[in-house]
Structures are given as structure tokens and as C-alpha cells.
Amino acid sequence: MKNLYAAAYACLMETDLEQKLLSVHQLYVDWQAGALLRENRPDVPVLAILVPGRPAKPELVHPKQVKQRKLTTPEGQKALLHAVAHIEFNAINLALDAAYRFRDLPDAYYGDWLQVASEEAYHFSLLRERLQDFNCTYGDLPAHNGLWEQACKTDHDALVRMALVPRVLEARGLDVTPGMMQRLREVGDESTIAILEIILRDEIGHVRIGSHWFRYCCEQRALEPEATFRKLIREVLQAPLRGPFYTEARLQAGFSANELEQLQAMEKL
Numbered sequence: 001m002k003n004l005y006a007a008a009y010a011c012l013m014e015t016d017l018e019q020k021l022l023s024v025h026q027l028y029v030d031w032q033a034g035a036l037l038r039e040n041r042p043d044v045p046v047l048a049i050l051v052p053g054r055p056a057k058p059e060l061v062h063p064k065q066v067k068q069r070k071l072t073t074p075e076g077q078k079a080l081l082h083a084v085a086h087i088e089f090n091a092i093n094l095a096l097d098a099a100y101r102f103r104d105l106p107d108a109y110y111g112d113w114l115q116v117a118s119e120e121a122y123h124f125s126l127l128r129e130r131l132q133d134f135n136c137t138y139g140d141l142p143a144h145n146g147l148w149e150q151a152c153k154t155d156h157d158a159l160v161r162m163a164l165v166p167r168v169l170e171a172r173g174l175d176v177t178p179g180m181m182q183r184l185r186e187v188g189d190e191s192t193i194a195i196l197e198i199i200l201r202d203e204i205g206h207v208r209i210g211s212h213w214f215r216y217c218c219e220q221r222a223l224e225p226e227a228t229f230r231k232l233i234r235e236v237l238q239a240p241l242r243g244p245f246y247t248e249a250r251l252q253a254g255f256s257a258n259e260l261e262q263l264q265a266m267e268k269l
Helices: 004-013 017-032 074-101 107-132 146-153 158-186 190-220 225-237 247-252 257-268
Strands: none
Touching (some): 004 017, 017 107, 074 107, 074 158, 074 190, 107 190, 158 190, 158 247, 190 247, 225 257
């Protein structure tokens, strides 16, 4: 029987794109089949991962160097698709890292994050296929490394990771996706909209998983979740969350109405 943490690490560090996507799906299948053993072994230590497995391209640059283009042009649509594909690729690694790194949580936690990794791989595959319609391959355009930088900042504590990756970074995706879909609708790009609809539906579930395990970690430590979340935003992010919030999606994803009011109030301070 394979070791869960060793298998997740191998998948996380895989640099070949095709092999990585196959391995991610197989990892979730193996977990569902009961073929992965949760066992802390000395030969599978928890390592800091500054650079996860990724192909040689895209070139990683400062966020300000990633050009913003208008969606009214094919170049703009291609740039958007590539940017979202890069987010989804990073999300694969983030979900794998959540399963590999934090080892004292219930079995359901690992099943949740392996499911997320598999769904992110599916999203990435859809976007990569759509990029081909623009004669573009993932890696053809530069991208930034902001998502993984947040993974490194939160790799010491499952509670902090659950708060600041699913409930901040991924939740921000919930907020901005409807606006992207509207702009694409104005230029008649129904094919990309159909992909974004799938991603939005699934990402609500991913943020809800983050919310669930964040609350679980808070309960284990006798912490009040909403106050703890705001404290982490102030102390770790050192900046309020930016609105406007997609309230309906955030409510479905495990935020309370009171919590959203508090976050909006923080933004005005």
C-alpha cells in the first residue's frame, strides 16, 4: 500500500505536465479506493517547498510585469485564459501541499484536498484546451508567483493556511469571476464563459472546504473563527480584503452574513 504523504509529495514535485495531471487524478482515485496509507515515516519528512513541481515555462515575473490587455481583442482573451490557467495550475500544487504538509487532521481532510487537486487539474485541462483555439500553449506568456508565495508564508500552520489561501485567495476568485464572464459575454466568447461557469461552481465548493477546516482548527484550539480570521488578515496580510464581494457565492462557501459585514467594515478603516 502506498504512503499518502510520499505519493502527494511525488505528485507535488512532478515537473512533467502530462504526468502531473495523470498523477493528480490517480492520487484521488487511490484515496477513494483505500489504497493510500496515512503513516508518518522518517523517510517522508515535512519539507519547506520554495519551488514546487512546475514546467520550465511560463517565465515567472513580478505581477506588475504581467500585461493587462482588453478583452475586446483576441490577444486580451488569450491573456485572460493564460492567467486563469496559471492560477488553476498553482491551485493543483496548493491542494497537494495541503494534503502533504499537515498530518494531524481527520481522514476527511485529506479526501477533501485530494478531490480539490483533481478538480483543479480538470479546470486546468479545460483552459489549456481552450488556449489552443488561440494558437497558444500554457507557458507561452509570462506569469507571476503570488499564489505559491502565499503557500510558503502559511506552511507552518494548517489553521493559517485554511484561512488565508482558500478563504482569501480563492474566495477573491469568486468575487471577480462574474465580472470576467460579463465582459466575455459582451464579446461573444461563450466557450470561455462555459469553462468559467464550471470553475466558479467548483471553487465555491473549494472555499467551503477551506471554511470547514478553518473552523475545525479553530474549534480544536478554542478560538472564535470570525474574530480569528480578521486577526490573521490584520497580522499576516496586513491589509483588508478588497471588495466588492460576491455575497451569494461567499455565503455558499461558508462565510456568514455577519462575517461579510465585518470584512466590509474593515475595508473602510
